[in-house]
Amino acid sequence: MSPQSEGGQLLLTGLMIGLAVLGVPLVFALLASSIVTLVITRPELPLAVVPQLFTQGIDSFALIAIVLFFLAGELMSAGGVTERILAFARALVGHLRGGLAQVGIFGSVIMSGISGSAVADAAAIGPLLIRSMKAAGYPAGFSAALMGSASILAPILPPKAS
Numbered sequence: 512m513s514p515q516s517e518g519g520q521l522l523l524t525g526l527m528i529g530l531a532v533l534g535v536p537l538v539f540a541l542l543a544s545s546i547v548t549l550v551i552t553r554p555e556l557p558l559a560v561v562p563q564l565f566t567q568g569i570d571s572f573a574l575i576a577i578v579l580f581f582l583a584g585e586l587m588s589a590g591g592v593t594e595r596i597l598a599f600a601r602a603l604v605g606h607l608r609g610g611l612a613q614v615g616i617f618g619s620v621i622m623s624g625i626s627g628s629a630v631a632d633a634a635a636i637g638p639l640l641i642r643s644m645k646a647a648g649y650p651a652g653f654s655a656a657l658m659g660s661a662s663i664l665a666p667i668l669p670p671k672a673s
Contacts, residue, residue, distance in 0.1 A: 519552040577630055584626075584634025593635050596621050611647050615640045615654075616661045623665035632662035 526544035531537055546561060587593050600617040607613055618640065622632040637658040644654040 519548055522551060523548040576628075580626070580628045580631040581634045583628075584631045584636075587631075587635045588639060593618075593639055597636065597640065611640075611644050611649065612653075612657055615644070615657055616664075619658070619661035619664050620668060622662075623668040624670050627665055627669040629662045629665045632665045633658060637662065 523544050526547055527540050530540035530543060535543070542565075545565075549556060549561060549564070550558070597614060597618050600614045600621060601610070604610060604613040604617050615636065618636050619632050622636055626632060626635075637655075641651070641654045641658055644657075645651055
C-alpha cells in the first residue's frame with residue numbers, strides 16, 4: 512500500500528467519523544468525506560467525474576432485483592395469493608404440534624417453487640405469518656428467526672424451469 516493511498520484512507524475515515532460525531536446524518540457524512548478525499552488525493556480528476564463514480568457504485572442489477580422481489584412479495588400479499596398458500600399449508604400441517612411454525616416452513620417451500628428468491632419469500636409470507644404467530648403466543652424473536660431461516664429454502668429449492 513502506498514503512503515498516498517494510506518493517507519487517503521486515514522483522511523476518509525477521519526472525516527467520516529468526525530462528521531458523524533458532529534451529528535451529520537451518516538449518508539451525508541459518507542458523501543462529504545468521499546468527495547473531499549477524492550478532491551484532495553486525486554486533484555487531476557475533474558469534478559464532473561465525481562457523480563459518475565457515485566452512480567457507478569449503485570448501478571447494479573442485483574440492487575434492482577432486490578427491490579423488485581420486495582414488490583413481488585407485496586403484490587402477492589395484496590392480491591391474496593399469500594393467504595391462499597398459507598391456507599393450503601395450514602390444511603396440510605396446521606393440525607400437528609407446532610402447526611403454525613410448520614405452516615411457515617411449508618409455506619416457504621411452496622413460495623420457493625413460485626419465486627426462487629429468499630427475499631421475495633420473506634417479504635411475502637414473513638409479515639403475515641409473524642403477525643399470526645405473535646397473536647398465537649409464539650415469541651417474536653422465534654417467529655422472525657423461523658421465517659428468516661425458512662425463506663432460505665428458496666435458493667435451495669428453485670422453481671422448475673418449463
